[in-house]
Amino acid sequence: MDVMIRRHGAYVCRSCAQSLPKQLRRAYSATAQPDLYDVVCVGGGPAGLSLLTALRANPVTAHLRVALVDAQDLAKIKSWKLPPYRFSNRCSSLTPSSALFLDQIGAWRHLERDRVQAYQEMQVWDGVTGARIEFDWAPGSGPAAGTTIAYMNENLNLTSGLLKRLEELGGVSMFDNARVEKIAYGEETDEMDLREWPVVHLSGGQQLSARLLVGADGANSPVRSFAGIEAHGWDYNRHGVVATLEMEGEGWGGGHTKIAYQRFLPTGPVAMLPLPGNYSTLVWSTTPSNASLLKSLSAKDLIAMVNAAFRLSPTDLEYMHTQESGQADEYSWRLEHTPFDCQAVPQTVVGVQEGSIASFPLKLRHADTYIAERVALVGDAAHTIHPLAGQGLNQGQGDVQSLAKTIEYAVSHGQDIGVTMSLEPYVSERYAANHVLLGVCDKLHKLYSVGSGPLVPLRSLGLSAVNAMNPLKNFLMNQAAGNGIKVF
Template sequence: MATLARRSSSYVCRSCTRGLRRQWLRGHSYSTATSTPDIYDVVCVGGGPAGLSLLAALRAVPTLRPLRVALVEAQDLSKVRAWNPPPDRFSNRCSSLTPATKRFLERLGALEHADQGRLQPYHQMQVWDGITGAPLELDYGDWYPGEDRGNPVAYMVENSHLTSALLKRLDQLGGVHIFDGAKVQAITYSTEETEDLDLRQWPIVHLSSGNQLYARLLVGADGANSPVRTFAGINASGWDYDRHGVVATLEMEGDGWRGNDHKIAYQRFLPTGPVALLPLPGRYASLVWSTTPENASLLKSLSSKDFIAMVNAAFRLSHVDLAYMHTLESGQADEYAWRLEHTPHDPRSVPQPVVGVQEGTVASFPLRLRHADTYIAERVALVGDAAHTIHPLAGQGLNQGQSDVRSLAKHIDYAVNHGQDIGTITSLEPYFSDRYTDNHIMLGFCDKLHKLFSVSSGPLVPLRSVGLRMVNNSNLIKQAFMIKASGKKIARVKVI
């Protein structure tokens, strides 16, 4: 780190004129020193939740409003703005927002543009071992200290809904130059220098539209296969899990979830991977089932009747029965009905039966772990999936990205207020130090949890069961886990 800081300090002296330094110290953004329209203080590539949240923070924080900022997004954002599905239709790509993430989005003003009827809180998680049945119940009960006592554990939201709300908030704030429907063709370093501004070593984003955007700070919020990360020469280490996440939007029996005012999320750890059923508004639910590629392919090929039977079996039958049902090409509904008659289970310990699946929502995606060696380079910062990709079993992917955004916005704000160049390693290093360890711990925790519950036989299985029961009986351990999962350690950014 010290080496990077020394290199950065010399770079600042090399890249900035004295006149521009004086302008920055007077509180003006560098880009205002030139009339060239394609020079920006911040260019963010990627219009997902992380990228949009960062830009909203840069526009909402008063001291950052003078910055000239741009968004680059390959898709047409008019479709995102117009997102307005019927009340009984839900996307199959949903995320779980921790209370800390929800408060951050509220302070940004984004949730004012969301349909609160589509934001579903849940107050408890019931997790259990798919082999031994050892349980773990997580909630913000009376034992939890502070403002979250008795509040929801998390809030389910469709990714498209959140993206639409953030984009509407950006439109309301104004001041963001949006280049949508334009793909990044290349990213290069500038060699230009003018009387007013030294642009040498600034990234230039070349778009398919013909625009060339010069960036004092280039932010990669462009996903796991980030072109910005590739341009910066940042390596990402990790591995594929040889598992796919099967998602679907499901309909529950009767009027909906048991106890509509106090909904519960369910997750069962099977040897092939965890299966989770998460509450959506009314009688609907979001399925995330991590399993082998072969099982995922079978599930996607089944009729709705057989697919529903497989989901219900995943929460009620033994893992041996379920493994057998995965060998059948069809007829799972009849097989499930027969086996359920011979399988004792407590209906109160499992979700209500699934009775329907929304057409076109059954899909899958490969699961992998990736972690960038660093989140920063000279004039480059990575956030969200561009910096790290996590197993979805703890629902922390989007929350990690939002924590990245909070931290990066905080340190950009500090740099602006202290007359620093926001694009140098010196200014960006605190962001990397703030986020890397926390993300590394969470990635490692989810990875070890996946591997621990993938073991289906041997002495580790009863030991795992004993450990799970011990955790379940310790409020202190559960409290520590919930504090970590809620993201409470991340400093807040003051926004309007």
């Protein structure tokens, strides 16, 4: 696809301009016009990098002139490396359908596969009543990926792998270490009419003009603000505390089966997800004050709190959150008086990797739409979800898959890829699906935030009933594997 430039009052495509007489070509290039691109993607996180990889890997869209803008140092991310016994604290579960998509665009093989951990079982339970649901694929009933429910992976392993794949494909103009200073519409000059084209002004002074501007720029998306698209939602008044943990013994889950655990506490769910070897990653959604306390504790007391979160009662935990220190002793004492099924909880945590504890405020946001004239939003720029279902990044992969398909269709039918008419299929395919998932996770968060009252036995009854119904459980798991609902 080519861009249009103005020549003597008429519009011609840029490749035609290349065949203009030399003097005119010089005049064209000497003017201080923005650089013209078919696609400018702001944001080199998982969503933005996957989109550009999908466009470059597809012969139909590979000729598009594309640019990537990110504030981070992408060369550093591409060469990201950690020793095998250290893991980044930012991990995400990738559903088999996200993994399949990454494979189709040639990125999966660029991930460090020995740092990716598949898991085959999930244990989810109500911290107040103990009602429990177990998910695993009965042999032969799972999707093509076999018995895998999802893959735990460090976000940096993914972005590094995507950057390696993009390097292999080539053809992307990279503007990294570059913040977006301003986005405005272009101007009409003797040469070009860019009045309807977004122009991205970068901190380094460059100006990039986009036939289609993609906002893959996260929850505070400057692209979304430029397009005047409102995003609605609320803050949960909860923080997601993350850390890399070391487990007792050689590994966990028994045999080759790896298990993910999540317990719903009245302050929020606490999840422990398997990483390779005897490591795991923690995602503990809790109040901001609890999160501050957890981050302030010594390693010994933090370990005790995490073990307590899966074993002790919510009342015990509440008390331990009031202590400034000494949780390790408190835990040992309380554990002696607490009966629990040691088969049904994760292995004991024995270590926490230095510097790995951090927390992120949790919120729900949904943009009113994902498209405007010459603008499309993907990933967290379009929606931010509570992490209890581990779906945020997967939703972004679903968006990217759909947008790449929409662009492919527009290119192959000679349409302008930037106009809303061409972009409509993308928003129709993704908006409602994302909205349902945002709603389900929000309701789950609210349902399990209730610590007492008539709702508590009712929700446990619901959980036990679902657990007893294999067809319903298989339905939920199929949804989870295919970018749909996942109960954790």
